[in-house]
Amino acid sequence: MLFDSIAANMQIYSNKLSQHLKQTLAKVYLVAGDEILLQNEACDEIRQACAKSGFVDRERYNFETGFDWHGWQDSCNAMSLFANQRLIELRLPSSKIGTVGSEAITRFCNNPPQDTVLLIIAARIEGSPKWVKAVSKDGVYIPIYPLDHEQLPNWLKRRAKQQQLTLAHDAAQLLAERVEGNLMAADQELEKLALLVDKNTTLTRNIIGKAVADSARFSAFNCFDHAIDGDALSACRALRHLQEEGTEPAALVAAMAHQLRTLAQLKQFAVQGKMDEGIRAMRVQRKRQSAVSNRVQSTSKAQFEQWTKLASQADLMSKSVDKENAWLLIEMVLLGLAGKPITTQHYHL
Incomplete structure (x- = not known):
C-alpha cells in the first residue's frame, strides 16, 4: 500500500523501519544521526522498498556552500526523464541549511510530486529546525542514535546471527568492550570471525579474547x-x-x-x-x-x-x-x- 495516511506525521526508530516499510511508503523520509553504519542500513532499507514499489530512477544531491535550492526544487517538480517514478536523495552535512533551504524542503513536504519519494540523509539534528518539523508532519523522521553500553551486546548477538553465528552473552559483553561505540569495527570483526570459524559455531568469550583486537572508539x-x-x-x-x-x-x-x-x-x-x-x-x-x-x-x-x-x-x-x-x-x-x-x-x- 503506497502513501497511506499511516505514513504521515511519524517519528520512528530504525529498529521499527522494516515493519513500517512493509505496510506503506511515505513521500518523504529523513534519516539523521552520527552513527554511519545504522544510518546507511536504514537508507538501504528505504531504497529497497522504493525500488520494489517502482521508484527505479535515483537522483542524488549533496548540499554544500552555494547550493542552488531553486534549481533543486525545479528538478523535484519536473517529470522524470523516462516517465519513471523516482527516488531523490538529498545529503545534508548539517541541519543548518539556511532560510531558503528550509523553505524549499518545507514546500516539497507540503506538496510532494506524485512520482517522487524524497530521502534526506543528515547529520544529527540540532535544535528544532522548521524543515524537520515539516518532514515529521508530512513524512517520516528516523533519528539514528548511537547504541549505549547496555544495548550494544544484544545488537552484537543479533548481528552475529546474520553471519550464522551464535554469540554467547559473556562473549558479546567482551566484544562490546573491545569495540565500544564503533559499530563499523564490530561488524568487521564479526565478518572476519565468520570466515575463521564454521557456520553455526557458538562464539565463546575465549574465542573473542583471542581473535578480536581492542579497537574501541573513545571520545x-x-x-x-x-x-x-x-x-x-x-x-x-x-x-x-x-x-x-x-x-x-x-x-x-x-x-x-x-x-x-x-x-x-x-x-x-x-x-x-x-x-x-x-x-x-x-x-x-x-x-x-x-x-x-x-x-x-x-x-x-x-x-x-x-x-x-x-x-x-x-x-x-x-x-x-x-x-x-x-x-x-x-x-x-x-x-x-x-x-x-x-x-x-x-x-x-
Missing part, C-alpha cells in the same frame, strides 16, 4: 556519559584509552568545562523546580535526559563549583609541563561525577 563525551551514568570504571577506562592514544589533555578539559557548565546551569533550573524546562533549554538528548536529570538532582551546587575549580586547574596544568597531573585532575572530576569522589586535599582550590 571525551564517552568519558562524561559513563561518569554521569555512575559507571566510574568505564569512565576511567575511556580516559586511559584517550591518554594512551596521545590525546592532548587541553582538548579534554575544554569539553569537560562545557559539560560542567551545562550541568551547573541545569542545577539552577532544578533548584527553581524547573528541571524539565532546563532539559529543553539545554537541549539534552532524549536518551540522556533521565541519567543527566538524576545526576543533577543528586549533586550539590558546591560539588559542581569544586569540579569547575578542578577543571580550571587542570586547564592550567595541561598548558604547562605538568600534563600528568592534568590527567589526574580530569580523572578526579570524572570520579566525582560518577559518585566516587576522592580527596582533593593535595590540590589548592
Whole structure:
C-alpha cells in the first residue's frame, strides 16, 4: 500500500523501519544521526522498498556552500526523464541549511510530486529546525542514535546471527568492550570471525579474547556519559584509552568545562523546580535526559563549583609541563561525577 495516511506525521526508530516499510511508503523520509553504519542500513532499507514499489530512477544531491535550492526544487517538480517514478536523495552535512533551504524542503513536504519519494540523509539534528518539523508532519523522521553500553551486546548477538553465528552473552559483553561505540569495527570483526570459524559455531568469550583486537572508539563525551551514568570504571577506562592514544589533555578539559557548565546551569533550573524546562533549554538528548536529570538532582551546587575549580586547574596544568597531573585532575572530576569522589586535599582550590 503506497502513501497511506499511516505514513504521515511519524517519528520512528530504525529498529521499527522494516515493519513500517512493509505496510506503506511515505513521500518523504529523513534519516539523521552520527552513527554511519545504522544510518546507511536504514537508507538501504528505504531504497529497497522504493525500488520494489517502482521508484527505479535515483537522483542524488549533496548540499554544500552555494547550493542552488531553486534549481533543486525545479528538478523535484519536473517529470522524470523516462516517465519513471523516482527516488531523490538529498545529503545534508548539517541541519543548518539556511532560510531558503528550509523553505524549499518545507514546500516539497507540503506538496510532494506524485512520482517522487524524497530521502534526506543528515547529520544529527540540532535544535528544532522548521524543515524537520515539516518532514515529521508530512513524512517520516528516523533519528539514528548511537547504541549505549547496555544495548550494544544484544545488537552484537543479533548481528552475529546474520553471519550464522551464535554469540554467547559473556562473549558479546567482551566484544562490546573491545569495540565500544564503533559499530563499523564490530561488524568487521564479526565478518572476519565468520570466515575463521564454521557456520553455526557458538562464539565463546575465549574465542573473542583471542581473535578480536581492542579497537574501541573513545571520545571525551564517552568519558562524561559513563561518569554521569555512575559507571566510574568505564569512565576511567575511556580516559586511559584517550591518554594512551596521545590525546592532548587541553582538548579534554575544554569539553569537560562545557559539560560542567551545562550541568551547573541545569542545577539552577532544578533548584527553581524547573528541571524539565532546563532539559529543553539545554537541549539534552532524549536518551540522556533521565541519567543527566538524576545526576543533577543528586549533586550539590558546591560539588559542581569544586569540579569547575578542578577543571580550571587542570586547564592550567595541561598548558604547562605538568600534563600528568592534568590527567589526574580530569580523572578526579570524572570520579566525582560518577559518585566516587576522592580527596582533593593535595590540590589548592
